[in-house]
Amino acid sequence: MLNLATLFPFQLDSFQKDAIRALDEGQSVVVCAPTGSGKTLVGEYAIHRALDRGKRVFYTTPLKALSNQKLRDFREQFGVDNVGLLTGDIAINRDAAIVVMTTEVFRNMLYGTRIGEVGTSLVDVEAVVLDECHYMNDRQRGTVWEESIIYCPPELQIVALSATVENGGQLTDWLSQVHGPTQLIYSDFRPVPLHFHYCHSKGLFPLLNAQQSGLNPRLKQRRKNPKQRSKKDALAIPYVVGQLHQREMLPAIYFIFSRRGCDRAVTAMGNVSLVNDAEAAQLKLKIDEFMAWNPDAGRAGQVEPLYRGIAAHHAGILPAWKGLVEELFQAGLIKVVFATETLAAGINMPARTTVVSSLSKRTDSGHRLLMASEFLQMSGRAGRRGMDELGHVVTVETPFEGAREAAYLATVGPDPLVSQFTPSYGMVLNLLQRHTLEEARTLVERSFGQYLANVQLAPQQQAIADLKDEIEHVRAQVEAFDEEVFADFENLRERLREEKRLLKILQQQAAEVLKGDMGPALAFAVAGTTISLKGKHVPVSAPLPAVIVTKVPGSGQFPYLICLSQDNQWFVVTTGDVVGLHAEYTRVAAVDDLEPPAGLPHKPGAHYPGDAHTATIACQVPQPPPLEEIAPEVKEQLARTHEVEERMATHPAREYGNPKKTLKQYRRIQRLESDLRDRQQALARSSDRYWQEFVSIMAVLEEFGCLADNQPTPLGETAAAIRGDNELWLGLALASGEFDALTPAQLASACAALVTESARPDTWVDYDHSTPVDNALGGLRQLRREIFQQQRRHDVMFPIWLEYDLIGLVERWVEFGEKANLAAPEGFEEKREAGSDRSDWTELCDHTSLDEGDIVRVLRRTLDFLSQIPHVPHITDALRTNARQACEWMNRFPVNEN
Incomplete structure (x- = not known):
């Protein structure tokens, strides 16, 4: 048993002790802790333990630059002979006890053997450290992490070191499923607490309120009207750096999301010097020595500022010059380095302060607000353990973002890890070289992406289970019925509905033909003429027999008609309300001496009840013949409708009791089964997504002769x-x-x-x-x-x-x-x-x-x-x-x- 007090002669944090205990118990660990909290110590313990047992450790990082840094650190800590490096284009001491490598190199090693087997390259390896494991979120590199974990033999302990993420528990659960027992070690403790600031034209102010839960009330009014904003409102970089210098908040990493912006910032600092005489002397010594050995490596326009403690750091700079900047910054001789966000990706360059120049950035998909994890990654560089009591994070007012956005990012918490798993040609060919198609599918379905998909699909799966239960419950209630009988009954119901619809149409058409243009005829119709009423001003379900009593002037060319209906009601109607003119009937002469009621307005739609006298006249109004007797087509359609009604009345479905209720249950089963099919199809599409991508890639490979019978051909082996x-x-x-x-x-x-x-x-x-x-x-x-x-x-x-x-x-x-x-x-x-x-x-x-x-x-x-x-x-x-x-x-x- 290793003596921890000897290995680490300082007080260990509780999460570090928990991680070490889990490793000693034979478990893998996922360590989620803030940047700068000391989670790398867990990986170092795995190395010490392996060396003590005569075993080996692989230490993987996402970036070559970070691998190179770890090589230097571990050589100093464990001795040059004990440390090797593999980064694809560089191989140093590959058989060493500690081999630092990019995660991609580790994945490629695992491709060489069947999954779960320990190949020759992994002999005596006890553990693999996956540093910066949150890179699983990276769109270009994320697949490599998932493959490395899936293919890693279960005998190897995995030490996954990640910045704080929202769903560390899901990552741990997935690791337990695909690799072996894994424990989540979570900590939100920072040895050097962070203090957030906001810089605007009037100075530097606290960003958050006293509870650190929201925006400082004093900053709530700092929001300009968008129409009044312009680039001229941006704060000058020397002003911001000056604010930090006055408050002794240097050294600082000043994040700017463009290389040119970083270079311009160095120029903008002019002749300002941020170092004292002693520091200037040390800088001169180190820079002069570097330039003597590397005369062409100096960055144009940035050599002289470096003597004054000012530098830039981004991907456009030569690695040698970046290495010098990193070395001088770590020595405390560089006071401000203007850097793109790549500097936040694991390189050991802690500062007292980090400055985030903008809360949004341009990406391939457009301009967007920073993600919480991006902001936390940059913020995490603030605060040097053992040197600073507080780390400072400064957000800078811009013309387009203000204190509210800054407070949101400072308090929102980390983003969750998402899967970037994507099958590739190389993955397909390498898996099929050593595995059957069924085994390959099993491996693809073990991805973190599939795990998250299954978690997200759990409600859908539960809904499917509930639907199945409901279908069985409803079936039990109508278990005696014959589906074919009720299907036929349902068809008859649909047919009856259609026959009635056609009957209604034919009746309307026949009525329109009979009605014709009655305006002129009615203009000459005399009192006592029998008519049929149905229309806008006589809203009845069937034509109402009536007799014309008198006419009064109308608003158009035709008069209004005052009529007495067969049910003893007075109506004032227009010629458009008359649907039948029955001149063939004997005139009702009794209306000759009849006067309309005094209270009846002479306007269409007015109606008034008749009295005892009019009742004797109303009963004389003849009943017109049914429409079907006048229109043969209506008569034929009515017969077809009656035929269907008779079949339904004697249908076998009547034997099951109330067929309407039973049929309702039957239709409910049909709806539930349709819903079940839709959900099952959607679930299949979602749950098969990664495998379908795999199959599509196989199809392309087959088109070019790289696969035959699910095995790589010689051409496929070339691509693999x-x-x-x-x-x-x-x-x-x-x-x-x-x-x-x-x-x-x-x-x-x-x-x-x-x-x-x-x-x-x-x-x-x-x-x-x-x-x-x-x-x-x-x-x-x-x-x-x-x-x-x-x-x-x-x-x-x-x-x-x-x-x-x-x-x-x-x-x-x-x-x-x-x-x-x-x-x-x-x-x-x-x-x-x-x-x-x-x-x-x-x-x-x-x-x-x-x-x-x-x-x-x-x-x-x-x-x-x-x-x-x-x-x-x-x-x-x-x-x-x-x-x-x-x-x-x-x-x-x-x-x-x-």
Whole structure:
């Protein structure tokens, strides 16, 4: 048993003790704790324990830069011989007891064996530390974490170290299901508490109220009318830094979401110096020493500010210069570093203060407010353990965001982890190389994405179970009925409904024909004429027999009619209310001496009850014949309707009691079963989502001959050996033969076109690629079109890069390396290093608008692909040889910096 007091001669926090106890009990752990809280110590304990037992530990990180930093830290802590590094393009002491690697390299190792088995690369490995595990949220890298956990043998303990997330319990539960017993170690304790501030034109003020639960009331009025806002309202960076300097809140990391913004901020600081004389002397010593060894690594316009304690840090800067900035900042000599948010991703650069310059940023999907986890990640860099009593987080007023947005982000809490799991060509091919289709499906359905989908689908699954129970309950109530009998009865009900609808239409049509245009006829009709009433002013269900008593002037060309109905009611109607004129009947002469009631208004719709005298006259009004006797079509339809009614009256369904009630239950069962089918289909679509993606990718691979009978073909094995954004495209390109005759420099240029993303529209490069490269890439265009077509057909979306803009740089860089290498003396011990003429780099930079860091990234991405080619099966030896040679000539300063 290790002595903790000896290993860690300081007071351990309770969550650290709990994690160590869980590890000693043989469990894996998920440690969710704030940035800077000391969760890395749990990983270090796993290393100490493994060394004590003669075992090994893999320590994975999401970024090469973070892996390089861990390599330096662990070498100092555990000794150089005990630590190795694997980052894809770099392999140092791979058999060491502690191997630091990117998570992708770990995943690739696991591809080499059947899931659950311990391959040769994992012999004696006791634990794997997954640092920055919240990178599962990363859209581009998230799948790697899930695959690593799914494929990791159960014998290995997993130590997952994550920043605070909202659903750590779900991550832990999933790990327990797919890997083994896992315990959640959660802590919201920060050794150095954070204090949030808000900076505006009148100074620096507390952002939150006394309870730290909401906005400081004094800031509630700090909200400008949107129409009055402009970029001129933005606070000057020297003003903000000055506020920090006055309050002794430096050193600070000042986050700005653009590289140019970081560079401009350094310039904006002018000649301000933030260091004292002693610090200035130390800076001069270290910077001068660095520049002596790396004369071309200094960032233009930023060397002199560095002497004054001011720096920038972003992806466009050379790794060597960034490394110097990090070293000086960690030593407390840099007082403010203007950085993009990538600095928040795990690199050990704690500060007393972090400044968030804007609460929104541009993304691929548009301009949006920062996510809570992004804000917390940046905030977490504030407060140096053992050095500061408080860490400070400063949000800056901008023309478009204010104190309310800042308070919301400071108090809302972390975002949940979501799954970014996406099957790829490489995943499909590698799984099917060693597993059956059924085993592959089981593995895909073990993803965190599927786990979360199942959690979200739990209400739907419960609803389906409830529906099934309800259907059985209703069936039990009508268990004796014959579904066919009631189906027939239901059909008859529908037919009767339709027959009645048709009858109504025919009756209306016949009535309209009989009615015709009665206006002129009624104008000449005399008192005592029999008519039928039904209309706007006589709202009755059936035509009402009546007799015309008199006429009065109307509002139009026809008079109003004052009538006495058969039921002894007086009505004032228009000619439009008359639906039948029965001149064939004998006139009712008794109305000749009849006068309308004095209280009856002479306007349509007026009506008045008759008296005893009118009752004797009303009974003389004849009853017109039914419509069906006048219109044959109505008579025929009425017969059909009666026929259906008779069939329903004697239908076998009557034997079950009240058929209407039973039929209602039957229809309820039908509705429930329809709802059940819909829910089951929706559930199947949702629960099968990842597997359907897997199957779609298989279909594309089969189209190009990479799969046959669910097994990779030789062409599929070629693609399976590659790691990239689109392994199918890269594998088919290498197998096409188009690259076989290219020189090493030309091969590097052609490979760059396949792995380099589209350049910005304002990017320029003075170097052209050679004609053989153009011909080789031209030979791939038809293949690229076919892949596009098949991907669209099967709804598969992976990039198919074929970008020419930057490849001239790559070709020229390899040519520089070849020239310098050949010029070195024969047998020269450091012949490769002779290819590191710094003037080559300067010339390369002078011929493009790209930042130095971007040039390095293009070269490294190409180098990563080239370094895989010698290990790809079923390609020509010439291609492998040229790839090795291109790697050798490419991998020199500054590309080969760690």
